[in-house]
Amino acid sequence: MRIAISTDGDFVSAHFGRCPSFTIIEIENGKVISKEVVDNPGHHPGFLPRFLHQRGVRYIIAGGMGQRAEGLFAQAGIQTIMGVSGSIDEVIDKIIKGTLKGGESLCRPGSGKGYGVDKTECEHPEEENQ
Template sequence: MRVAISTDRDAVSVHFGRCPVFTIVDVENGAITKTDVVENPGHHPGFIPEFLHEKGVNCIVSGGMGRRATQLFNSLGIQTIVGVTGTIDEVLAKLQAGTLTAGESLCQPGAGKGYGLDKTECDHPDKKAINKEGTQ
């Protein structure tokens, strides 16, 4: 399975479309066999799901994602796991152990500013996800 993780520095990004990079890993029989980091090609509706689909991604992990993005990923056969926080190393360990779970999306419906040039960001408490212990 090939998994993309929206990444901001060393942590899961709060919003998949605004992350600087994606960490893409191949997981086989509980082992990570390959890791790549690719630049986010840009945030406009429908582009990132297609971009990751072309990279062979089967699953996207992120802190948050809007409903339309979730539908686009699902239409391409890409599973979405949202509400994930913590460092990339923590997420990779959970992937290997088979214990990674989804939560509530950190992007709330209606929090964006609509489509267009003035859309800047959802109303997140911080641009970097905070884990359950309250640290970044």
């Protein structure tokens, strides 16, 4: 099973499309057999689902993503798990133990500043409380 985790440093990125990189892990028989960090090749509608699918990814984990992106991942046969936060190592440990729980996407419809390829920010609930 290959899983991509939207990554920002050592942590799950709040928004998959703007993350600096993806941590791609492969798990067999409850053990991580490979782990690689791949730079985000760019955010263009529909590109990332194809990019990750070509690498055998079947699950994407992120803090959040928009509804359109979720639909594109579904079309590519990749299941989305949103509302996840914490360190990459903690998330991997939870995956192996079967205790990882997704939740509501941290991204809300229309919450971004601008749309399309040039969109650079997405307002997440925790950002509004700061």
